[in-house]
Amino acid sequence: MKRMRRGFLDSLRLYVKGGSGGMGYPRFGGVGGTGGNIYVEAKEESNLSKTLKAHPEKRWCSGSGANSRQYRILGERGKDICIPVPVGTTVRLEDQRSIGELNQVGDKILVARGGVGGSPNNQYNGQKGQAHHIILELKLIADIGLVGFPNAGKSTLLKAISNARPKIASYPFTTLKPNIGMAEFKDGRQISIADLPGLVEGSWANVGMGHKFLKHVERTKMLLFMVDINGFRLGPRYPHRSATENVVLLNKELELYSPDLVERPSVLLVNKMDSPFAEDKLKRLLEELQYIKDVCAKFPEEMCPNQFITFDEIIPCSAKENKESISYVKLRLRELLDFYDDQEKIAPELAAKKRAKTKLIETNLQLV
Template structure:
């Protein structure tokens, strides 16, 4: 199985909520009462379709083949003011960071960011009112009741945006997976060719005094990613949720570091202009190849206004300092 084939971050589902039960038009009768008043109960609510956050999930794979989600109808009301049973809700568990959108209008409905957080995706129809609601001085025995409200049928898009404290941004081969494997227990696939990382990898990075933060290795950007080239929008959306962006550029890049940084930044801003407001750190990777003199020369050409570090995941050069810098920025 190809790496990442279990990682599904986009599904489109047809949601049909339950119909509300009809109200009852019953008139009270017993052996002592030949012509009693109205005592028809209300119908039950149709079942909702709910989304519920589950911190143990990391993909929408379990929903990929469930194209139609159906909730139960509500039951009709009965005599003696008996309320019909509500239809059973259909609960879809989703990973944290899942966004719900209406497929037809693209309207953003809500996102799920906490474990156990539950929100209504498609509401069930309301139950009809029983005839006792319609009793009045002029109409003491109403022989009618409300029908239940129809459920809704609508297509919804569920999209996962990875939640992490730090997102790693860089072209393929910038050393992102290697850094993640060194600073956390994550075991991303690593090889010396572009696009080894096809899905976001998350790692928990241990910090001083038993503290930790989450780092996401996001698939490498290529020029034109914001226009959908390469893996394009598929992974740029994951960067939107990161608190800090760690730009990673290898010391042996063919361009200057300032040029490569600008291209990466332009791709992010073209995708979502708000990304330019996120805190940024620059790490020049594979710096074990540099001597002090070369490092000083390169420092003169670095982009302005962004804190930088020369690091090497292989020799552990400045890795602790990088963690310190990230922690200061997150807690800033």
């Protein structure tokens, strides 16, 4: 129950059992009622924690069909049950076969069929309903997914540009569960941004947060990579990685998990530009990214991706100290999302295969 009190679950295993069919009435040829079905339905303001709270024992059983009787030749049908889940839920069987996805409010999937009622075809014996375990797996749906190693400043950025209030501290793995914030504009437009738990090297193989994080990236329209201009070191036993190495490793982790993610529209945010010598480090980073294949030749082979991400823009910023840089980030994210939405409407078949390649730009922000 500890997990339930945290208020966020992204995976839940349930036992579902359709209702049994009612007995027939041989004397009058009566037919028993069909057992109730069990459905999974996407509901507004639902989450898997609420689903668990409704049935802590994780068992959902629909109603049995009524028996046929002298004054009711056709038995009443058993009561159906709908399991409420959030939008973005995938339903699987225990062997990982997918039953379906619920991507819009009102989407409904049959997960356990009720048994047929007793009739001449089955010697008037009602049949048992389907019974098995299912797995509900939530993949967050957001416009933008924040991608970065721990302590890159993702939560600070989310707090600065949206209504989210994530936990922020100066140590790795402050974010232990996804946070979604809404960036609002004066004209009423809103953009959803998901701050996801920090990756570590090997996440594609389920190291650290592993798949628990990466599965949430799959349903975002755009990826916002964030790196610390000073690089990152997880701990004393780990090597220090420069900003360039962080970009390459993030690229590699996503490619290993799902090569399709490398094709997604992406922006690179270079954070903590208020730190000493940041401008010199930024200049070096931009030069190395222009010749990234040559730079990667010096790295161990296991670090280097087969396909490099093409960033639509590289933006230096200080999520904590510089409000002007954050305003620019917010505006550019909206412009890029609108651009790709227009591309999808004009030529969806081309947009799926080819991305517009924008020349890397250095912004003219006065970074402090």
